[in-house]
Amino acid sequence: MKPYPTYRGLPPLGGLCSMEEAMKPGLSVEQCVTRLKRYHYAFKRLHQIFTARITAEPILELKNAFSLHGHICAEHTSALRKRVGEMREPPLGLEEIPHPSLEIAFDEILAAPGTELLVLGLYAKAIPALKTALEKHVADTNKLVDAPSVRLIRFALLEIEDMLAFGKKVIESLTKGKENPEWLALLEDAFADKPVERQFSKTPFKYDGVPKRDERFPDPYNMGVNAETFLYDPQYPPQPKTVMMFYKRLREVDVPEMMASIITETTGKPWEYYRDMTRQLWDEARHAMMGEVGFAQLGIDWSKKVMVNFTWSLGLNTQLTPIERHAVLYFIEQGLMPKNGKRFEWEVGQKSGNPLSALFQDYDWADEVLHAKIGRDWYLKDFDNPQDAIRYGDHCWSKVLMGWREWRDKGLTQHRNWWPDTYRDACKAWGVEPDPKILAFNTTYEQVRADLKAITGSA
Ligand SMILES: [Fe+2]
Numbered sequence: 001m002k003p004y005p006t007y008r009g010l011p012p013l014g015g016l017c018s019m020e021e022a023m024k025p026g027l028s029v030e031q032c033v034t035r036l037k038r039y040h041y042a043f044k045r046l047h048q049i050f051t052a053r054i055t056a057e058p059i060l061e062l063k064n065a066f067s068l069h070g071h072i073c074a075e076h077t078s079a080l081r082k083r084v085g086e087m088r089e090p091p092l093g094l095e096e097i098p099h100p101s102l103e104i105a106f107d108e109i110l111a112a113p114g115t116e117l118l119v120l121g122l123y124a125k126a127i128p129a130l131k132t133a134l135e136k137h138v139a140d141t142n143k144l145v146d147a148p149s150v151r152l153i154r155f156a157l158l159e160i161e162d163m164l165a166f167g168k169k170v171i172e173s174l175t176k177g178k179e180n181p182e183w184l185a186l187l188e189d190a191f192a193d194k195p196v197e198r199q200f201s202k203t204p205f206k207y208d209g210v211p212k213r214d215e216r217f218p219d220p221y222n223m224g225v226n227a228e229t230f231l232y233d234p235q236y237p238p239q240p241k242t243v244m245m246f247y248k249r250l251r252e253v254d255v256p257e258m259m260a261s262i263i264t265e266t267t268g269k270p271w272e273y274y275r276d277m278t279r280q281l282w283d284e285a286r287h288a289m290m291g292e293v294g295f296a297q298l299g300i301d302w303s304k305k306v307m308v309n310f311t312w313s314l315g316l317n318t319q320l321t322p323i324e325r326h327a328v329l330y331f332i333e334q335g336l337m338p339k340n341g342k343r344f345e346w347e348v349g350q351k352s353g354n355p356l357s358a359l360f361q362d363y364d365w366a367d368e369v370l371h372a373k374i375g376r377d378w379y380l381k382d383f384d385n386p387q388d389a390i391r392y393g394d395h396c397w398s399k400v401l402m403g404w405r406e407w408r409d410k411g412l413t414q415h416r417n418w419w420p421d422t423y424r425d426a427c428k429a430w431g432v433e434p435d436p437k438i439l440a441f442n443t444t445y446e447q448v449r450a451d452l453k454a455i456t457g458s459a
């Protein structure tokens with residue numbers, strides 16, 4: 001090609017690519033759409049796997065990462081759906097399976113027994129295969145004609161790199177000696193569209209809704225410290241209340257555990273439902289991480305001092321149907337908007353002298369506004385009027401049995417009052433003497449069983 005002169009040597013084509021690149025044959029629309037649908041399928045299945053494996057995954061760092069990575073994959077799924085919709089008239093065929101072997105590959109990872117094989121399947125096989133395919137698209141396509149696809153693929157690759165960097169560390173630290181080379185070879189073949197035989201997915205995956213926690217949660221049935229009673233009691237000052245709010249935030253790790261069950265067990269909704277619910281799930285994981293950061297800032301080892309329970313996700317996941325769980329979530333979140341909800345928590349943070357607590361509650365409140373909207377969009381609209389929707393949530397919440405006494409009688413917990421110890425540690429960090437009145441706080445969740453809805457669950 002003859003040199004192509006541009007005005008004073010400025011980059012041609014808006015800086016998108018060179019003239020030579022813009023002249024290459026690239027991919028036809030048909031070829032492009034076929035490939036995009038394959039990436040779409042991969043992101044959608046990854047989203048499904050990350051979400052379905054949050055609840056029963058014991059390791060907190062992995063729960064957090066699965067929440068984030070599920071969200072990332074859902075967002076790229078949405079972007080790809082939109083792009084396919086720009087290039088083709090409906091029906092778009094987005095629910096079709098691109099290749100039977102690809103389906104098996106993802107089914108196998110979904111059903112992989114144990115954390116080690118799951119993370120190997122995800123971070124050593126599935127996501128690298130997707131990365132290679134996306135890079136190949138950018139290399140193969142004409143960057144001018146297919147610029148919108150290239151743009152969204154570049155964004156996707158950014159986050160794929162983040163996921164892989166995280167996954168690499170997970171594999172290094174968790175999977176030594178636990179590899180299953182045969183199975184990993186099977187996955188490799190499946191991702192290359194070679195015929196393979198199912199192993200773990202011979203019997204279809206069954207979602208496990210019973211939450212599991214790692215050893216930093218030694219007393220998961222402990223309902224010995226009633227955080228809400230302390231928080232809303234005007235006799236206590238804001239500073240110690242920030243510790244209770246860090247606890248409430250960290251305890252929220254039960255919301256991803258619960259929402260994962262709704263998302264996994266609810267079928268047949270429009271894709272946007274799964275996207276929005278997954279965004280909320282990720283926000284809730286983020287709220288729990290804020291609590292973790294709060295304790296870290298105070299130098300409090302929450303795993304030893306603070307007994308973070310899983311009773312809410314356990315109760316909802318094992319006693320209610322998916323729609324009933326959603327109803328409870330909606331009911332609780334509606335209750336968070338009035339003055340004793342998120343605004344109150346933010347005000348406590350503001351007055352406490354801990355700017356980090358204020359900052360956390362500021363964003364927690366903003367997220368909650370979004371969650372209320374997600375509730376309106378995906379729960380409320382199935383009811384004739386808002387009152388019925390609230391009443392149903394109230395009803396579902398009231399029927400969840402929390403076995404405060406049974407758990408104690410069975411020896412599952414002593415409902416130990418961990419508050420004085422934790423408060424003393426916090427006082428050390430603040431350089432103040434513990435206040436005997438605050439030290440003496442000793443209200444459990446036992447007394448509030450009769451009116452369960454008054455104990456704010458997580459959200
Ligand atoms: Fe939350």
Ligand SMILES: [Fe+2]
Nearest residue numbers: 367368371459
């Ligand atoms: Fe929320």
